[in-house]
Amino acid sequence: MIPGNRMLMVVLLCQVLLGGASHASLIPETGKKKVAEIQGHAGGRRSGQSHELLRDFEATLLQMFGLRRRPQPSKSAVIPDYMRDLYRLQSGEEEEEEQIRSIDLEYPERPTSRANTVRSFHHEEHLEDIPGTSENSAFRFFFNLSSIPENEVISSAELRLFREQVDQGPDWEQGFHRINIYEVMKPPAEVVPGHLITRLLDTRLVHHNVTRWETFDVSPAVLRWTREKQPNYGLAIEVTHLHQTRTHQGQHVRISRSLPQGNGDWAQLRPLLVTFGHDGRGHALTRRRRAKRSPKHHPQRARKKNKNCRRHSLYVDFSDVGWNDWIVAPPGYQAFYCHGDCPFPLADHLNSTNHAIVQTLVNSVNSSIPKACCVPTELSAISMLYLDEYDKVVLKNYQEMVVEGCGCR
Numbered sequence: 001m002i003p004g005n006r007m008l009m010v011v012l013l014c015q016v017l018l019g020g021a022s023h024a025s026l027i028p029e030t031g032k033k034k035v036a037e038i039q040g041h042a043g044g045r046r047s048g049q050s051h052e053l054l055r056d057f058e059a060t061l062l063q064m065f066g067l068r069r070r071p072q073p074s075k076s077a078v079i080p081d082y083m084r085d086l087y088r089l090q091s092g093e094e095e096e097e098e099q100i101r102s103i104d105l106e107y108p109e110r111p112t113s114r115a116n117t118v119r120s121f122h123h124e125e126h127l128e129d130i131p132g133t134s135e136n137s138a139f140r141f142f143f144n145l146s147s148i149p150e151n152e153v154i155s156s157a158e159l160r161l162f163r164e165q166v167d168q169g170p171d172w173e174q175g176f177h178r179i180n181i182y183e184v185m186k187p188p189a190e191v192v193p194g195h196l197i198t199r200l201l202d203t204r205l206v207h208h209n210v211t212r213w214e215t216f217d218v219s220p221a222v223l224r225w226t227r228e229k230q231p232n233y234g235l236a237i238e239v240t241h242l243h244q245t246r247t248h249q250g251q252h253v254r255i256s257r258s259l260p261q262g263n264g265d266w267a268q269l270r271p272l273l274v275t276f277g278h279d280g281r282g283h284a285l286t287r288r289r290r291a292k293r294s295p296k297h298h299p300q301r302a303r304k305k306n307k308n309c310r311r312h313s314l315y316v317d318f319s320d321v322g323w324n325d326w327i328v329a330p331p332g333y334q335a336f337y338c339h340g341d342c343p344f345p346l347a348d349h350l351n352s353t354n355h356a357i358v359q360t361l362v363n364s365v366n367s368s369i370p371k372a373c374c375v376p377t378e379l380s381a382i383s384m385l386y387l388d389e390y391d392k393v394v395l396k397n398y399q400e401m402v403v404e405g406c407g408c409r
Contacts, residue, residue: 065396066149066279069389071326077391078267079328082160082213082274083120087329087385087395090285108276112285114155115276118395121145123234123271140184140196142234143273147390148226152277157222158215159202159235160272162254165211175208178240179253183221184233198236222275237271282381282399309340309350309374311406328385328393335402342372342408351377351407360408378405 062070089107112118123141148154159181166175182198202216224230239253254269278284317332318324324331344364346352352360356372363369379400388394 064398065386067389071387071389071391073326073387074391077387078122079385079387079393080120080122080272081268082272083118083385083393083395084329086118087383090395091330091383108158111156111158111276114284115278116282116284116397117152117277117279118285119148119275119277120393121273121275123273139238140234140236141271142232145222145225145232145275147388147392148275148277149279152279154219154222154226154275154277156217156219157273157275159218159237160274161214161216161237162269162271163206163208163210163212163214164254166208176242177206177208177253178242179204179206179214179216180238180240181216181218182236182238183218183224184236187231187233196236201235218273222273226275235273282397285383285395285397307341308347309338309342309406309408311336311403312339326387328387330382330384333382333402336404338374338376338403338406340374340406342374344371346372346408351405353407353409356408372408374406375409376403376405377407377409378403380404 058070062068086107090112121143123143161179180200181202182196183201184196184198186197201218201221204214204216206214218235221235225232254266254271314335314337315332316335318327319331342350342352342356342360344360346357346360352372359369360372363371380402381397381399382401383395383397385393385395
């Protein structure tokens with residue numbers, strides 16, 4: 001059984017086992033009575049078996065997600081706005097077009113073209129280190145990347161820093177800053193206090209007359225830590241005020257909670273490390289724009305009660321199976337399913353193979369040979385934004401989750 005179909009089966013079986021009215025969105029109307037009857041006959045003596053089966057199915061699903069255990073998000077878990085916006089841009093649902101147009105974010109085409117997984121990390125604030133401050137602000141940040149699975153190959157990484165507009169003084173030239181990003185090469189304990197052994201990763205000259213996020217390439221450091229298994233001593237961020245003015249010291253670039261803050265939520269504006277990787281499963285992330293689907297069958301045929309093989313609606317609601325506490329988006333999705341007859345002779349619109357046509361022909365004269373079956377012939381991926389077991393936010397592409405076409409095979 002292909003992974004996509006396996007996952008749909010897991011979701012459906014979990015839904016049936018949970019019982020109650022909650023399965024309304026997953027089980028077609030014709031199946032509700034049967035489920036209720038089965039549950040009624042089973043009674044309390046089967047409840048223990050049902051819960052055990054549910055745990056097994058959930059474990060199977062988590063394995064598909066690449067998770068070792070079910071995430072239990074803490075109340076302090078923060079979903080960065082960047083990851084939400086990236087999900088909206090990546091999924092490109094039509095009903096969100098207005099929302100997408102309002103997002104001040106350029107879709108990272110190049111990094112996502114080689115990745116099916118995007119992960120975000122905040123630095124460990126209790127390990128934040130300030131080697132020394134004068135006219136320049138230099139901070140060492142440690143990002144714990146140990147939650148990245150061994151089979152996930154990182155292709156690129158970026159550090160995002162937020163800078164906030166400062167009221168312009170009389171001298172324009174005094175508003176220039178240089179932001180330098182370094183990899184820390186040796187642990188601070190092994191060097192002279194107030195100094196770090198570093199190598200430059202990226203740099204940018206900015207002016208404090210604008211509010212925006214700045215993105216810096218830190219791929220060389222992250223690749224050393226993940227691919228080459230080199231020690232991770234963190235990143236150093238240095239903000240250099242070119243004209244040695246301290247009027248706006250630490251107020252323009254938001255790099256530490258300990259510095260004077262402007263307006264805004266520190267949880268959303270703190271530095272963010274983003275990794276782009278691929279676990280070898282399926283295709284890379286591609287930006288999609290889905291239009292409203294028009295029926296593929298003839299309008300006159302739609303008015304009849306057509307029992308032939310075709311696609312039917314099946315909405316999977318993650319809240320029904322209790323996964324909405326760690327799956328951030330989407331709240332659910334249209335999975336669809338295939339059902340219907342494959343009558344003799346097979347019509348062209350039933351999207352049949354030559355083998356299915358021959359099998360149906362033989363069935364018409366020999367009933368011991370089964371008819372061709374109505375199955376998915378085309379499947380597409382969905383993107384999911386979720387919290388993993390370490391409270392890290394992950395955007396991942398999952399293949400073969402939506403039925404796009406059905407046929408007799």
